Amino acid sequence: MRVTITIVVENHSGFKKGLYGAHGFSALVEHKAKVLVDTGVDGEVLLKNMTELGISPEDIDYLFLTHSHYDHTGGLKSLLEARRGRLKIIAHPAVFSKRVALKPHLRDIGIPFSREELESLGADFILSNDPFQFAEGIWSSGEIERSTWDRAVGYLLKDGKLIRDPVKDDMALIIDGKDGITVITGCGHSGILNIARHAQKLMSKPVKALIGGFHLASAKEDILEDVVQNLKAEKLYAGHCTGVESFSYLRCKLGKKVEPLHVGKIIEL
Numbered sequence: 001m002r003v004t005i006t007i008v009v010e011n012h013s014g015f016k017k018g019l020y021g022a023h024g025f026s027a028l029v030e031h032k033a034k035v036l037v038d039t040g041v042d043g044e045v046l047l048k049n050m051t052e053l054g055i056s057p058e059d060i061d062y063l064f065l066t067h068s069h070y071d072h073t074g075g076l077k078s079l080l081e082a083r084r085g086r087l088k089i090i091a092h093p094a095v096f097s098k099r100v101a102l103k104p105h106l107r108d109i110g111i112p113f114s115r116e117e118l119e120s121l122g123a124d125f126i127l128s129n130d131p132f133q134f135a136e137g138i139w140s141s142g143e144i145e146r147s148t149w150d151r152a153v154g155y156l157l158k159d160g161k162l163i164r165d166p167v168k169d170d171m172a173l174i175i176d177g178k179d180g181i182t183v184i185t186g187c188g189h190s191g192i193l194n195i196a197r198h199a200q201k202l203m204s205k206p207v208k209a210l211i212g213g214f215h216l217a218s219a220k221e222d223i224l225e226d227v228v229q230n231l232k233a234e235k236l237y238a239g240h241c242t243g244v245e246s247f248s249y250l251r252c253k254l255g256k257k258v259e260p261l262h263v264g265k266i267i268e269l
Contacts, residue, residue, distance in 0.1 A: 001137075003175050003182060004030040005211060005267040008049050009040030009075070010239050014262030018052045020045045021263055024071035025186050025213055025240045028053075029175065033061040033135035036079075037173050037212075038186050041071040043078020049263055057082040062135060065091040066186025066212075067170045068099065069154075073111040080121035089118075090140050092169030093127040098157040099165055109154055129168075131202055139174040141183075144190035144198045149223060151189050151215035172212075174199050175269075180208035180234070182269055187241050188215040196231055207233040209269055211261070216250075217243025228253045237261055 006028045007014075013021030024041035026049075028034065040046045050057065057079055066072055068091075080087060099110035115125065126134065131142035152170075155162040167189040175182040183199045185192070192214045196207050210233040216224060224246055236254070238247055239261025251258045 001032060003177065003269045005182075005184070005269070006030075006053060006055070007239070007261050007263055007265040008036070008053065008055065009038070009046055010261050010263045012239070012260075012262040014264040016052070016264045019049050019263040024074065026072075026075065027184060027211070028055055029138070029173065029184065031135070031137055031175055033138060034059055035062045035064055035135065035138055035173065036060045037064045037184050038066055038072040039063070039075030039079055041074040043075040046075030047078055047082055053264060058084065060087065063087055063089045064140065064173050065089060065095060066172065066184075067092070067167060067189060068095040068097065068111040069187065070109055070112050072186045073113075076111070076118060077113050077121065080118060080123055083122060086122040086124050088124050088126055088134075090126050090134055092129055092143065092171055094169040095127065097169070099154055100157050100162070101154050137176045139176060139203070141172040141174055141195070141199055141202065143168055144170060144172070144194050145201075146190055146194045147197065148191060148193050148226075150191035150194065151187075153189065172199060174203060176203060176205070177208060177269070180206045182209045182211065183207055183233075185210070185212040185214070187213045192216070192227060193230055196233055200232065209233065209235040209237060209267070211237040211267065213240030214238050214242040214246070216246035217241055219243070219246050221249075224249045235259070237267060
């Protein structure tokens with residue numbers, strides 16, 4: 001069965017009139033269920049783009065949260081308010097951790113809503129740090145095994161103390177296909193090499209396509225070259241936090257194997 005992935009929120013608006021670009025990420029996966037991956041930074045943008053793309057909030061079977069940063073969870077409350085009935089939300093148990101950044105000033109960067117508020121609006125959270133299949137052919141990666149560099153950012157606020165945040169809740173959605181797997185990552189905080197290797201090991205199949213933010217903005221050349229030499233995937237669809245310069249590096253080195261993302265882009269696999 002074919003897989004269709006529609007980019008709903010991305011930094012760039014693409015080429016269809018009426019779509020909004022906004023810093024963040026969201027994508028609709030249509031396989032044997034409809035799974036929305038992340039909700040972008042803003043509910044107005046999310047719902048506007050869904051309407052323009054012919055996607056009804058009522059049709060979403062599951063929401064998968066790649067991690068809790070605001071640019072991936074900011075549209076969550078609006079999505080729930082636009083629906084009737086409850087919505088199963090797949091996430092890591094640490095998704096409601098208190099997350100902050102220090103620059104340009106101390107500020108919250110985690111999910112901007114409480115669990116209680118979201119549950120009152122219809123959220124049914126399924127929290128697990130282990131891999132599991134939650135719909136036919138669609139898996140949560142669980143917590144990513146890290147054997148090389150990662151791209152963790154920010155701090156955790158615990159008992160009034162700041163602790164560097166390893167972003168352990170960073171997970172990927174995996175779509176199991178006959179000849180390989182498709183992997184969707186929100187930001188790639190676990191390290192894009194770690195994510196691809198973890199998914200391939202988990203499913204015992206090659207990665208056909210890797211889609212999402214690779215968190216390579218401002219990455220040094222040795223990291224970019226490591227990606228070029230060692231990222232095993234047939235196609236790379238890179239956007240959001242990949243960074244313009246880093247995307248250009250990958251494109252120059254890997255050619256048409258690398259494609260950019262924009263709102264309204266449809267990927268069929």
